[in-house]
Amino acid sequence: MPRPIPVPDATSKPFWDACNEKRLIVQHCTYCDRKQFPPEPECRECGWHFHLSWLETSGRGTIVGYSVTYESRIQAWHPEQPFNNVIIALEEDPVINFHSNLPGVPVDEVPVGATVEVEFLEVTDGQLIPEWRVVS
Amino acid sequence: MAKETGWERNSDPLGIWEHRGKVAMVGRGHSTTDRRWDGESMDKTLGAYSLVAAQNAMEDAGISPDEVDGIISSAGGQANGQPLGEVWAPRPYFDPPYDSEDGLSHVTAEWLAKQLDLKNVTYMNSHGDTVWNLIGQAAQAIGDGRATVCLVTYPNGNMAGRYHQESSLEASGNAQWSSPWGWGLSGQGFTFDQYCRKYGSNHDRMAPFIVQEHKNGRLWPYSYYALHEPEPFTEEDYLNGRMIAKGLSIFDCDRPVQAAACYVVTTAERAKDMKQKPVYILDHTESAFRPRSLVQTLDDTEEWTDIQAKRAYAGSGLTPDDIDLFSPYDGFAVFTQYFLEAFEWRGVKRGDAHDFYAGDISLEGPNPLNAGGGNMGTGRMRTVFITDSMEQLQGRAGPRQVKGKAEIAVTIGVLPGNAGCLVFSSTPD
Numbered sequence: 041m042p043r044p045i046p047v048p049d050a051t052s053k054p055f056w057d058a059c060n061e062k063r064l065i066v067q068h069c070t071y072c073d074r075k076q077f078p079p080e081p082e083c084r085e086c087g088w089h090f091h092l093s094w095l096e097t098s099g100r101g102t103i104v105g106y107s108v109t110y111e112s113r114i115q116a117w118h119p120e121q122p123f124n125n126v127i128i129a130l131e132e133d134p135v136i137n138f139h140s141n142l143p144g145v146p147v148d149e150v151p152v153g154a155t156v157e158v159e160f161l162e163v164t165d166g167q168l169i170p171e172w173r174v175v176s
Numbered sequence: 177m178a179k180e181t182g183w184e185r186n187s188d189p190l191g192i193w194e195h196r197g198k199v200a201m202v203g204r205g206h207s208t209t210d211r212r213w214d215g216e217s218m219d220k221t222l223g224a225y226s227l228v229a230a231q232n233a234m235e236d237a238g239i240s241p242d243e244v245d246g247i248i249s250s251a252g253g254q255a256n257g258q259p260l261g262e263v264w265a266p267r268p269y270f271d272p273p274y275d276s277e278d279g280l281s282h283v284t285a286e287w288l289a290k291q292l293d294l295k296n297v298t299y300m301n302s303h304g305d306t307v308w309n310l311i312g313q314a315a316q317a318i319g320d321g322r323a324t325v326c327l328v329t330y331p332n333g334n335m336a337g338r339y340h341q342e343s344s345l346e347a348s349g350n351a352q353w354s355s356p357w358g359w360g361l362s363g364q365g366f367t368f369d370q371y372c373r374k375y376g377s378n379h380d381r382m383a384p385f386i387v388q389e390h391k392n393g394r395l396w397p398y399s400y401y402a403l404h405e406p407e408p409f410t411e412e413d414y415l416n417g418r419m420i421a422k423g424l425s426i427f428d429c430d431r432p433v434q435a436a437a438c439y440v441v442t443t444a445e446r447a448k449d450m451k452q453k454p455v456y457i458l459d460h461t462e463s464a465f466r467p468r469s470l471v472q473t474l475d476d477t478e479e480w481t482d483i484q485a486k487r488a489y490a491g492s493g494l495t496p497d498d499i500d501l502f503s504p505y506d507g508f509a510v511f512t513q514y515f516l517e518a519f520e521w522r523g524v525k526r527g528d529a530h531d532f533y534a535g536d537i538s539l540e541g542p543n544p545l546n547a548g549g550g551n552m553g554t555g556r557m558r559t560v561f562i563t564d565s566m567e568q569l570q571g572r573a574g575p576r577q578v579k580g581k582a583e584i585a586v587t588i589g590v591l592p593g594n595a596g597c598l599v600f601s602s603t604p605d
């Protein structure tokens with residue numbers, strides 16, 4: 041299915057490039073020892089940019105909750121309706137969240153609380169995005 | 177005109193508002209309410225409706241245009257200053273005063289001041305904030321002495337078509353983090369899902385609240401439903417609502433409408449000489465927050481609304497027991513429970529809202545929540561929260577007049593993440 045493709049910008053490009061290498065990275069402020077996602081030009085805590093670096097994550101997380109989309113405002117998604125919209129919390133820092141459609145899991149049968157692992161889905165030539173699958 | 181900044185009361189800890197009880201709301205005016213503008217009737221544009229609302233408000237307060245020295249308008253009712261629905265362009269414009277977007281799909285203070293021939297305006301502001309923030313801004317300006325008699329207009333328009341529809345296959349800006357997974361209104365569903373898991377509830381338990389709001393809204397003469405769909409809305413209707421996202425049916429989403437409202441805000445001193453009983457403003461506070469990560473979680477929502485409640489109580493010097501009428505925003509119906517639990521009105525604590533909805537929340541009972549009917553009962557004009565609070569305190573809410581005490585009213589909107597809160601009183605102290 042053709043779906044909206046992420047358009048990297050100066051701030052997000054390292055994240056999307058890492059996805060293409062099948063690595064899930066988030067920003068890390070070494071001054072605040074704080075992870076940040078989605079990426080921003082500065083650390084939201086200290087306001088500085090020069091302590092920001094990229095940190096590879098465990099690629100593991102937990103399903104914290106979900107909804108099911110029946111009527112999307114995004115036209116490309118209409119043929120897929122209804123579909124799962126799942127929120128993942130990163131294992132090492134549950135404040136950090138990711139989206140998932142949990143491919144292969146029937147609609148509205150999302151195992152909240154289950155452990156998931158990142159995988160990468162090619163959405164167009166040369167662009168992978170993070171997806172997640174249930175491991176336990 | 178640049179948007180005035182620095183007037184907000186949003187730094188913690190907040191003290192009692194320095195102008196507590198010294199600013200008052202007096203008149204209110206509304207246009208009628210349509211589902212959409214038809215693109216032809218020049219007496220039904222958003223501009224025409226704003227003029228009607230302003231004239232009605234001045235007449236209600238018993239003042240002439242020459243007495244007005246301030247005007248604040250929300251250009252289109254949206255935070256980005258843009259219209260809510262489609263804009264008219266690129267179609268050809270009409271003759272003056274409808275020879276630009278201004279007056280058609282949005283309405284600036286400049287346009288209104290010109291059309292109303294307000295000769296003595298020295299304070300003017302136009303931007304996209306919602307009605308709570310506009311009144312907060314007017315209250316601060318009047319308290320500070322930048323204006324004495326200020327019109328606050330709030331238009332909310334709706335043209336043909338469905339808005340917020342996305343046809344692009346390029347997800348840039350914020351959309352790069354959400355559209356590839358089809359995330360949208362599922363956000364409201366997700367937070368509601370977290371709420372129901374944490375506290376043990378479900379979507380059906382919203383029904384008594386929505387039904388009551390529709391009942392109240394049918395009693396407000398400007399409600400879209402009172403005007404166009406007066407037949408009762410039942411629990412069965414609600415439970416059969418088509419799902420937009422799990423946890424969010426069509427009946428949890430407000431109905432876009434074309435309407436305008438206007439309020440006269442002035443000093444407590446000047447208010448005494450006007451036609452209506454003054455409604456004193458004890459406090460205004462504003463709040464804006466961002467999710468800690470990708471999406472607004474229940475934790476974010478509860479943290480934000482707790483701060484909003486804390487500010488409102490600190491700024492007004494009141495406690496939950498003092499509030500007779502509480503009108504938290506409901507544009508997505510799920511918002512109301514987050515505000516209600518944060519403010520602990522009638523002792524409602526986190527997780528208690530749906531039990532509270534199952535009790536007596538009628539106009540006749542002790543807990544008249546959203547006595548005006550909210551957006552669900554009136555349509556998305558967002559102004560019933562203000563108008564009903566005023567009318568209840570003035571004792572002129574007619575069939576909606578609550579049976580209990582009506583001396584203090586609190587209303588907050590528009591989002592848990594971005595809101596203005598107003599505390600009204602029938603007395604200045």
Ligand SMILES: [Zn+2]
Pocket residue numbers: 069070071072073074083084085086087088091
């Ligand atoms: Zn930092």
